[in-house]
Amino acid sequence: MSMVEGVDGRAMQHCETTALGVLLRHEGLDLSESMLFGLGSGLSFIYWDSKAMGFPFLGGRVKPFELTRNLATLLGLELVVGETTSPRKGWQNVAALIDAGRPVGLQLDSYHLDYFSTKVHFGGHVVAMYGYDEENAYLVDTAPQGGAVTTGLAGLARARAERGPMTARHRSFTLTAPGGLPSPQDRIIPAIKTCADAFLNPPIANLGHRGIGKAAQQVPKWLERSDDPGEDLPRAAVLMEKAGTGGALFRNLYRDFLAECAQLIDSRHLRTGHSLYGEAAGLWSQVAALVAAAGASGEAADLVQAGSILHDLSRIEREAMQALSML
Template identity: 70%
Template sequence: MAIVEGVEPRGTHHCETTALGVLLRHEGLDLSEPMLFGLGSGLSFVYWDGRGMPLPFLGGRVKPFELTRNLAARLGLTLDVAETASARKAWENAAAAVDAGRPVGLQLDCYHLEYFQTRVHFGGHVVAMYGYDEHDAYLVDTGPQGGAVRTSRAALAKARAERGPMTARNRSFTLTLAGRPPRWRERIVPAIRDCAEAFLSAPIANLGHRGIAKAARLLPGRLERAADPRRDLPRAALLMERAGTGGSLFRALYRDFLAESAQVTGHAGLRAAHALYAEAATLWAGVAALIAEAGESGDPAPLKRAAALLGDLSRIEGDAMESLRRL
């Protein structure tokens, strides 16, 4: 049995920032979840309709692990990443960090985790592992999933080895501070500018504020597209709200990041964007509720109302990011 001492679950909401918080607190850098999300330029939007998907995917953040790479580069952290096709080597990579007294981040498909409350395939899930025994691995996940949890090593191996959209090859990673603590306050405004530029200047219409507008145009057809609307639409709404794939979670995180950033930097230009993202978080929750209502009732009218809200959100988020790009 091996346990890293002093690991503290915090009741956080997003998986990748949860794991990053665990790894960085162990290194002596304690930042709030919204600050980690914002410094990693995590906010985005993608409308993705792949072959064989029951419904299009609405993603409210950058692709999995990009936030971690962004944060490490911006703060000058050493990011060590291991990937392998071997289940044996994958376990050795993770266990070696714990044996050395360090928590380790793991990217996996949450479908196989025994403690997970909603069984759905999502290959971009991230947890922090801080211990193990002969049978179980000890993990930190989000607050809604239980915080400090455990799953069998067999289930963990399946989750890490799963192939499909957004999965990685048994990816594990650690973060190390290079010398003195990073001057993270000086990196806030550059992180905001970079996020806004990427959001507004996305190369294809499926991304950023144009992606939200595209989702608005196509949303009313989801009732006919779904093979089982009573199952598929409420599940999509649940993912939006609980996992934040395209819903209010990431907008609320960015809202709180902007509020904290205004306090830390004293930058008056952040106030207007903060107000707009506060509105956006509320509207995204309304979109999810209407999508669920359409599935449960079979009535297309809620989807039309949700599409109108998405049109508003495209304009609101575009205006917010335009002001942030000019900081």
């Protein structure tokens, strides 16, 4: 058995921020989940649909691992990433670090993890690993998945080797604060402005505030888009509200980040952004409830109302990011 000593396995709502929290606390840097998410410029929006997909996907954050890269760059942390096509080498990369007393982040497909409550393929899942024995790996996952958990080594190997959307090749990573602990407070404004700029100037129409506008047009047609609305629509609602998003498609996390920032920085632009994201968070929860209701009833009226709220959200979030871009 090999176990990293002194790991604080505090579980959070979202997978990547949970793993980052474990790694950074081991380095002596203890930040709230909302601060990790915000400093990583994690908020985004994507409306993703293609002929190959059974049903559209609404995403509320930047793509997997981008948050980690953003956070490391912003705080001047040393991010060391291991990737390989070899399962044997992938395991050696991880075991050597744990043997040396370092917790390790892993990106993998949650489908193969023993403890996962819902068996769906998601290749962008991130966990922290802090130990192993002959049969099991010792991980920290989100609070909804159980926090400090174990999974069989064979399943872990399959999860790391899986190919498909958002997967990575046996990706493992560590974070180090090489020049002493950074001061996150000094990096708040650059992180917010980076996030706002990407949101306001998306390269394609299904991202950022334009993507929310596209969702407003498409969601009212979801009953016709689905082969099984009774299953697809409630699942879409759960993905918005519960699947590691912290609620309201990550808007609760960003609202709380802006609230924390407003206590540190006196800025009317920041207060405006916080107020508008508070409004947006409540509206996203309404959208999720309406989508779930339409799945249960088969009534298009709920989706029409959801589309109307999404039009409002496109405007509200654009105004919020415009205010925040002026910091």
